[in-house]
Amino acid sequence: xxxxxxxxxxxxxxxxxxxxxxxxxxxxxxxxxxxxxxxxxxxxxxxxxxxxxxxxxxxxxxxxxxxxxxxxxxxxxxxxxxxxxxxxxxxxxxxxxxxxxxxxxxxxxxxxxxxxxxxxxxxxxxxxxxxxxxxxxxxxxxxxxxxxxxxxxxxxxxxxxxxxx
Numbered sequence: 001x002x003x004x005x006x007x008x009x010x011x012x013x014x015x016x017x018x019x020x021x022x023x024x025x026x027x028x029x030x031x032x033x034x035x036x037x038x039x040x041x042x043x044x045x046x047x048x049x050x051x052x053x054x055x056x057x058x059x060x061x062x063x064x065x066x067x068x069x070x071x072x073x074x075x076x077x078x079x080x081x082x083x084x085x086x087x088x089x090x091x092x093x094x095x096x097x098x099x100x101x102x103x104x105x106x107x108x109x110x111x112x113x114x115x116x117x118x119x120x121x122x123x124x125x126x127x128x129x130x131x132x133x134x135x136x137x138x139x140x141x142x143x144x145x146x147x148x149x150x151x152x153x154x155x156x157x158x159x160x161x162x163x164x165x
Contacts, residue, residue: 037141040141043076044084063095
């Protein structure tokens with residue numbers, strides 16, 4: 001466990017997420033999710049966490065492990081076609097992770113998700129957080145539309161609103 005990482009998480013904490021993602025930006029992200037889901041039968045969630053605290057931080061939980069916990073907690077895996085996708089951002093680590101349910105993951109694979117994550121992170125390095133998230137949602141939605149195109153009406157199984165932790 002790195003002292004530098006602990007300090008970064010303790011200093012940055014949750015205020016940073018609310019500063020970078022005010023309600024107006026969260027509303028636009030929600031609209032991007034709605035637009036994307038209109039093209040496919042999958043479900044997309046976006047979660048931003050400013051920093052880890054308590055147990056996860058002192059257990060040295062990595063962003064990927066935390067994303068898996070969030071994926072489970074938000075029940076992104078619980079979709080009719082096994083095609084839920086979580087885009088998770090841990091600001092303090094400057095790390096984006098995509099966790100996908102087995103139906104869509106079998107089609108896109110780790111390399112495909114990693115490509116999308118790196119593109120989002122490139123936007124973030126340039127200070128374009130909103131653009132990075134929305135372009136990531138669009139890229140995920142393109143993959144979903146390719147493999148799980150919308151065919152008639154389908155229920156919105158998960159909320160579209162972003163989650164700030």
